[in-house]
Amino acid sequence: MNKLDANNVNVFYGSNKVIKDVSISIKQNTVTAFIGPSGCGKSTFLRLFNRMNDYIDTFKMEGKIEIDGSNIYDKQIRVEELRKQIGMVFQKPNPFPKSIYENVIYGLRIQGIKDKKILDESVEQSLKQAALWDEVKDKLKDSALALSGGQQQRLCIARTLAVQPTVILMDEPASALDPISTAKIEDLIYQLKSKYTIVIVTHNMQQAGRISDKTAFFYMGELVEYDETKTIFTNPKQERTLNYVTGRFG
Amino acid sequence: MNSSKINRIKDNAFKYFGIACTVFGLAMLAIFLGNIIIEGIARIDWAFITNFPSRNPDKAGILPALVGTLWIMGLTAVIAIPLGIAAGIYLEEYGKKSKLATLLEINISNLAGVPSIIYGLLGLEIFGRIMGMGGSLLAGASTLSLLILPIIIVSTREALKAVPSSIKEASFAMGASKWQTVWHQLLPASFGGVITGIILALSRAVGETAPLIVIGALAYVPFVPASPTDEFSVLPIQIFNWISRPQKGFAINAASAIIILLMVTFIMNGIAMYLRNRWQKKVKW
Numbered sequence: 001m002n003k004l005d006a007n008n009v010n011v012f013y014g015s016n017k018v019i020k021d022v023s024i025s026i027k028q029n030t031v032t033a034f035i036g037p038s039g040c041g042k043s044t045f046l047r048l049f050n051r052m053n054d055y056i057d058t059f060k061m062e063g064k065i066e067i068d069g070s071n072i073y074d075k076q077i078r079v080e081e082l083r084k085q086i087g088m089v090f091q092k093p094n095p096f097p098k099s100i101y102e103n104v105i106y107g108l109r110i111q112g113i114k115d116k117k118i119l120d121e122s123v124e125q126s127l128k129q130a131a132l133w134d135e136v137k138d139k140l141k142d143s144a145l146a147l148s149g150g151q152q153q154r155l156c157i158a159r160t161l162a163v164q165p166t167v168i169l170m171d172e173p174a175s176a177l178d179p180i181s182t183a184k185i186e187d188l189i190y191q192l193k194s195k196y197t198i199v200i201v202t203h204n205m206q207q208a209g210r211i212s213d214k215t216a217f218f219y220m221g222e223l224v225e226y227d228e229t230k231t232i233f234t235n236p237k238q239e240r241t242l243n244y245v246t247g248r249f250g
Numbered sequence: 251m252n253s254s255k256i257n258r259i260k261d262n263a264f265k266y267f268g269i270a271c272t273v274f275g276l277a278m279l280a281i282f283l284g285n286i287i288i289e290g291i292a293r294i295d296w297a298f299i300t301n302f303p304s305r306n307p308d309k310a311g312i313l314p315a316l317v318g319t320l321w322i323m324g325l326t327a328v329i330a331i332p333l334g335i336a337a338g339i340y341l342e343e344y345g346k347k348s349k350l351a352t353l354l355e356i357n358i359s360n361l362a363g364v365p366s367i368i369y370g371l372l373g374l375e376i377f378g379r380i381m382g383m384g385g386s387l388l389a390g391a392s393t394l395s396l397l398i399l400p401i402i403i404v405s406t407r408e409a410l411k412a413v414p415s416s417i418k419e420a421s422f423a424m425g426a427s428k429w430q431t432v433w434h435q436l437l438p439a440s441f442g443g444v445i446t447g448i449i450l451a452l453s454r455a456v457g458e459t460a461p462l463i464v465i466g467a468l469a470y471v472p473f474v475p476a477s478p479t480d481e482f483s484v485l486p487i488q489i490f491n492w493i494s495r496p497q498k499g500f501a502i503n504a505a506s507a508i509i510i511l512l513m514v515t516f517i518m519n520g521i522a523m524y525l526r527n528r529w530q531k532k533v534k535w
Contacts (some may be wrong), residue, residue, distance in 0.1 A: 050423060083425040090423075094416040097439055107424045110434065156420070163425060 001068075003028040003167060003197045004049060009063035011044060011221075013056065018044055021063075022223040024216060028166075031189060031198045033208035033229065036218035037244070042201050045218065046169050049199065050086040051079050067167065084111070087160035091172040093152035095144035095159075100136050103144045103155055107163035122162050130158035131188055150181025157188065168192065170200040174207065186211050205245060209233050217241045286512075290505025298506060302472055303488070307499025312507050314471040315488035318387070319456055319514065321475055322484055325391030326398065326455050331448055334399050338406025338444075339432055362400035369397045370464030378465050385466030388478040393461050398451035405447020409440035442529025449522035453515040459486035485511045 004026040011019035019041050026032050034042040044053065051072065053059045065072050072082055084107070095103050102109075104123045113119065123140065127133040132154040136147070144155055153173060160168060170189070174182040189198060189211050202208050208215050208229065215232040217224045217240075225232060225241045236242045301311020341358075345351030373393025383389035413436050421431040437444070462484060469491040471483040485507055492504040 052419065052423065055422070080425045080427055083423055088423040090416065090419065092416060094414075094420045096417060096420065096435060106421075106426075106434070110424065110426045110430045159424065 002026060003068065005066040007064045009048065009061065009065060012060040014058040018221050020221045024223060024226055026197060026199060028197050029193055030213040031193050031200065031211055033212035033215045034201045034218060035205060035208050035215060040218040041221040042218045043171055046171055046199060046201050049169055050083050050088050052088065054079065084163050085165050086167040086169060087163065087165035088169045089156050089160055089173045092176050093149055093156055095152050095155050097145055099141050100144050100155060101140040103159050104162050106159060126158040126162040129161050130154045131184065132158055150177050150184060153177060153185060154188065167197045170198065172201050172203060175203060217244060286505045286508050289502055290509050293502050293506040294509060303470055307497055307503055310503055312485065312488055312510060314474055315483045315485045316510065317474050318482035319484045321387050321482060322391050322394065323452055323456055325387060325478060326394045327452055329391055330395035330398050330402055334402025335406050335444065338403045338410065341403065342407045342410045343428060343432055358400050358403055362404065366397055366458055367460040367464060369393055370461030372396065373461060374465045385468065385481050386479045387475055387482045389465050390462050390467055390482065393465055394455040394458060397458065397461060398455050401451040401454065402447055406444050409443025409447065410436055412443060413439045442526050446522045446526045449518050453518040456515060457486060459490060462487060
C-alpha cells in the first residue's frame with residue numbers, strides 16, 4: 001500500500017503556477033529523493049505534505065494529497081495532528097534556544113506529557129536513534145546552540161523522532177554541513193528507513209544516488225520523471241532527466 | 251583638485267559636523283544636569299523624602315508625590331503591559347491578513363504621535379467623568395496606559411519580528427499550535443526586547459505631567475495615597491508647582507525633586523539596559 005499519494009496537484013502563489021499537475025505515489029519504508037534545479041518547485045512540493053505552505057498568504061492548491069488514504073487538506077483534519085504523523089527536518093539546523101533535553105521533548109511537552117520517566121526515556125531513545133546520544137549524554141542540560149552544525153541537525157532529527165511520526169520530510173538536510181557531518185546524516189537516513197517513510201529534497205545528486213530507493217526529477221514545476229533511483233541515474237527515459245543527471249544543465 | 255580629494259574633504263567636513271552636533275546635545279544635557287545638581291543636591295536628605303508639602307520651603311517634602319509616582323507607575327504597568335503585549339502578539343502573529351488589522355496598524359503608529367495633553371482630555375472625559383473615577387490614581391493610570399500602549403505594542407511587535415522565522419517553522423512542524431509557538435518559543439526568545447520596551451514606556455509615563463494635570467491631579471496633597479481610588483499628585487506636578495512659586499527656597503526644592511525624578515527614570519533605564527544585555531547574551535542565533 002502507498003504511504004503517501006499526490007493526485008493532480010497544482011500549486012499557485014497568487015497567479016503564479018509553481019507546481020503543475022504532479023501525481024506521485026510513495027511506498028512505506030522507502031527513501032524517496034526529490035531532485036531538480038533551484039526554483040523547480042521540489043521544496044514547495046515537499047512542504048505540501050505537512051502543510052507548511054499554509055502560512056504563505058497567496059498560497060492556493062488544487063488536487064489531492066493523501067496519507068494512508070486520507071486527504072490531508074480535508075477540513076476535518078487538524079493540522080497539528082497531521083504534523084505529529086509527518087515530521088520535518090529543515091535545510092538549516094534550527095534547534096530551539098533551549099537545552100538539548102528541552103529540544104528533544106518539545107513535541108511531547110506541547111502534547112501535554114509531563115511524566116518525567118516518559119520524557120527521560122524518549123530523550124535517550126530519540127538521541128540514540130539519531131546517533132547523537134554518546135556525544136551529548138553528559139550535557140543534556142546544556143544549550144543546544146553550543147553544539148556543532150552537524151550535531152544540531154542530528155538533534156533536530158532526534159526532536160522529530162521523539163513524537164514518533166511515520167513519515168519524515170527532509171528539506172536539503174545536509175546542504176549546510178561539512179562532508180563528515182553529511183556522511184553521518186546519510187548513514188542515519190539509511191538506518192531510519194526500516195521504521196519510517198522518508199522523503200528528501202537534495203541538490204546533491206551523489207547523495208540522492210547513495211541513499212534513495214526512488215528518485216523524482218522536477219523541472220519548472222513539473223514532475224519530469226519518477227522511477228527507481230538506479231534507473232534515473234543510469235537509464236532515464238526522458239532526455240531532460242539525462243541532461244540534468246549528467247550535469248549538462250542545472 | 252581631483253575628485254577623490256574633494257570627497258575626502260567632504261567626508262572630513264561631515265565627520266566634524268557630526269562631532270559638533272553630538273557634543274552640542276551632550277553639552278546641553280551636562281549644563282542642565284550640572285545646574286540642577288549644584289542647586290538641589292544639598293537639599294536632599296531623608297526628611298525631604300519623607301515630609302509632606304508645606305508652605306515653608308525648608309520643611310516641605312515630596313513624600314505624597316513620590317508615593318503617587320510609584321502608585322502611578324505600578325498601576326499603569328498592571329493595566330498597560332497585558333493589553334500592550336496581547337495586542338502586539340495579535341497584530342504580529344494572528345491578524346496579518348485582515349483589512350481590520352492593517353487599519354489598526356496604521357492607527358497605532360499614529361497614536362504614538364498624538365500629543366499627551368489630548369490623551370489627558372480623553373482620560374478626563376472617559377475615565378474621570380463617564381466612568382466616574384474623578385481625579386483618582388486609577389483615572390491617571392488608565393490615561394497614562396492609553397498614552398504608552400502604542401509604545402508597548404510597537405516594541406512587542408519589533409521584538410517578535412526579530413525572532414528568526416526558522417524557529418517558528420520548527421515549532422509548527424513539531425505540531426505546535428499558534429498559541430503554543432507564541433508561548434513556548436516567541437515570547438521567551440523576544441523577552442529582552444519586550445521588557446526593554448515596557449520599561450522605556452513606563453519611564454515615559456513617570457515623566458508625564460500634562461495629561462495628569464488635565465484629569466485633575468492635585469498640586470497639594472497633604473496625605474499619602476493608600477488606594478487606587480484616592481486622589482494624588484506626582485513628582486512632575488510637584489516640581490511644576492514649586493517652580494511657579496516666587497520664593498527662592500521652592501526653586502531649590504524643585505531642583506532636588508528633579509534629581510529624585512531623574513534618579514527614578516535613570517534606574518528604570520538602567521534596568522532596561524541590564525535586562526536587554528542579559529537576554530541578548532542568552533539568546534544567540
